[in-house]
Amino acid sequence: MAKISQEELFDLMKKKFMKAGLNEEHADIVSDVLLHADLRGVDSHGALRVEYYCERIAKGGTNNNPKFEFKKTGPCSGVFEGDDGAGHVVAKKGMEEAIKMAKESGIAVVGMRNLGHAGALSYFVQMASREGLVSISLCQSDPMAVPYGAAEPFYGTHPIAFGAPGKDGKHITIDMATTISAWGRILSARAKGNMLPEESAVDAEGNVTNDPNKVTALLHIAGAKGYGLAMMVDILSGVMLNLPYGNKVTSMYNDLTEQRKLGHLHIVLDPTRFTTMDSFIEGIQGTIDGLHALKPAEGFSSVRYPGEGSANREEKNKKEGIEVVDDFLEYLRSDVVHSDRYDKKGAFISE
Numbered sequence: 001m002a003k004i005s006q007e008e009l010f011d012l013m014k015k016k017f018m019k020a021g022l023n024e025e026h027a028d029i030v031s032d033v034l035l036h037a038d039l040r041g042v043d044s045h046g047a048l049r050v051e052y053y054c055e056r057i058a059k060g061g062t063n064n065n066p067k068f069e070f071k072k073t074g075p076c077s078g079v080f081e082g083d084d085g086a087g088h089v090v091a092k093k094g095m096e097e098a099i100k101m102a103k104e105s106g107i108a109v110v111g112m113r114n115l116g117h118a119g120a121l122s123y124f125v126q127m128a129s130r131e132g133l134v135s136i137s138l139c140q141s142d143p144m145a146v147p148y149g150a151a152e153p154f155y156g157t158h159p160i161a162f163g164a165p166g167k168d169g170k171h172i173t174i175d176m177a178t179t180i181s182a183w184g185r186i187l188s189a190r191a192k193g194n195m196l197p198e199e200s201a202v203d204a205e206g207n208v209t210n211d212p213n214k215v216t217a218l219l220h221i222a223g224a225k226g227y228g229l230a231m232m233v234d235i236l237s238g239v240m241l242n243l244p245y246g247n248k249v250t251s252m253y254n255d256l257t258e259q260r261k262l263g264h265l266h267i268v269l270d271p272t273r274f275t276t277m278d279s280f281i282e283g284i285q286g287t288i289d290g291l292h293a294l295k296p297a298e299g300f301s302s303v304r305y306p307g308e309g310s311a312n313r314e315e316k317n318k319k320e321g322i323e324v325v326d327d328f329l330e331y332l333r334s335d336v337v338h339s340d341r342y343d344k345k346g347a348f349i350s351e
Contacts, residue, residue, distance in 0.1 A: 002329050003321035010035050012332040013050055020054035020337050021064045026089045030119075033088040037120040038322045041313035042175075044184025045120040047324055048191060051331055053086075053117075055338035056256045062086050062116050063259065070097050076105040079241070080112045084259035087118035091137075091264055095124045098268040099131050106273035111241045112264040117141075117252060122175035122310070125163030128268050129171040132277060137161045138233045139264040143247040145179045146217045148224040151206060153217050154247045157182050158233035165271075166284045173307030178230040179218040183252075186212045191325050237263040253345040 010031050017027035030053065038046030056062050066085030070093075072078045080097060082090035094112040101108035118124075121137045128135035141156030157177040164172040177183075180200030189196055189212040196210040203214040220226030238245035243263040250260045271280040287305070294303045324332070 001323045002326055003323055004329065005321050006035060006039060006318060009038065009047060009322055009324065009332075013047060016050055016054055016332060016337065017057065020057040022057055022062075022086065023064065026064075026086050029092055030086050030088045033092070033119045033123045036123045036126075038324075039314040039317045040120075040122070040310035041317070042120055042122075042184075042310070043323070044182060044188040046322075047328055047332060048184070048188060049117075049119070050328070051338050052252075052342050055340065055342050056116070057086075058337055059256045059343065061256045061258055061260070066090075068093060070094075072101075076101060076107045077109045078111075080110060082112055082115035084114050084116070084261065087116035087262065087264070088123075090115035091118040091121075091124050091139075091266075092127070094264065095127050095135075095137070095266050095268075098135075098266040099128055099133060102128075102133055102268035102270050103131070106270045108266070108268040110266045110268075111237070112266075113241050113243060114259070114261045115264060116260050116262065118262075118264060120175060121159050121161035122163070122173050122307070124266065125161045125175070126171060126173060128266075129163040129165040129173070132165050132271070134165070134269040134271055135161075135163045136267040137163075137265070138237055140234060140238050140243075140245070140249050140262050141183070142249045142251045144183060144218055145220055145230065146202065147230075148220065148227040155220075155227070155230040155234055156249060157218065158230040160229065160233060164284060165281065166288065167281050170285075170288060170305075170311070171307060172284060172287075172305060173310065176221075178220055178226045178233060180221050180226075181218060183218065186215050186218075191328070237265045241265075251346070253342050256343040 013031040013034055014027045017030055034046045063084040066083035069081040070078055080094040090112050094110050098108040098110040124137045125135045138160045141158055143153040143156055145153055145155050147154050157179045159177045161175040196212055199208040199210045201209055201215040201218045203209045204216045220230060234245050241263040243261060250258060291303045291305050296302050
């Protein structure tokens with residue numbers, strides 16, 4: 001592992017994306033979303049993904065010149081057409097529209113159609129938090145999780161994020177997959193030579209495993225409950241937007257020339273339509289103070305609010321630098337755009 005500054009990491013990623021074919025604006029946005037993840041210690045959604053994105057961009061699976069269009073479908077709803085552009089870009093621009101609408105109408109529900117993988121959803125809910133708004137963001141992914149009672153995958157990791165503004169930038173930020181492990185964490189464990197922290201997946205024989213190299217399917221959180229949440233995400237970001245759903249969602253790694261046509265949904269609320277901003281912030285701070293006052297369990301030094309650990313890591317990494325796996329840093333500093341590592345692979349990057 002090596003440490004580099006956030007400025008150098010951003011610059012290396014941006015140059016790769018532009019070399020692969022993204023324009024400067026889109027390369028800026030994708031790099032910023034990935035940097036956000038690395039700063040917060042979510043390396044599974046950071047620089048680790050650059051080569052995959054570059055290979056898909058170079059092979060046409062990402063539209064480098066999308067024609068975006070936003071259509072309001074009501075006073076507080078709209079659809080953003082992504083035209084198969086980079087998911088990070090579409091999700092950010094969709095959130096910008098949702099924020100504008102929520103400030104005008106008190107609530108906004110914006111669906112984004114036809115986009116690629118959008119990275120860490122915490123980035124988008126934090127956009128709303130910084131504007132004093134509450135938000136939920138959720139999206140589809142390709143089928144790699146076994147529903148409760150099933151012997152083969154149907155839904156993906158189908159993440160959900162929630163954000164609420166707090167005092168002095170102490171925002172509540174929840175970003176979670178509906179599976180025990182996100183797929184990116186499997187990739188990260190493989191790259192670092194680590195075992196999974198818990199038994200969160202199954203192997204080819206259907207046995208529970210914590211070896212990332214044996215994973216053939218993931219498990220939903222809390223059994224039937226996580227499966228139900230994944231279904232909810234799929235209905236809201238797939239079925240409702242008239243997009244492929246369930247096991248019809250395209251694979252991330254099967255054909256990198258194929259545009260993925262994923263769905264994504266942002267819900268944004270203005271808390272001042274229900275209470276005063278001062279009262280809301282006071283309630284958030286009271287929640288944080290109440291959690292901090294709790295007696296920690298054995299093995300814990302304190303009780304943290306959701307997003308606190310990531311915020312602490314972000315502050316530390318900004319000062320001390322970001323750890324990047326040596327192989328990936330070597331790739332980022334090289335002239336190579338991609339090495340055909342991901343195309344025509346299965347959902348779990350296997351032959």
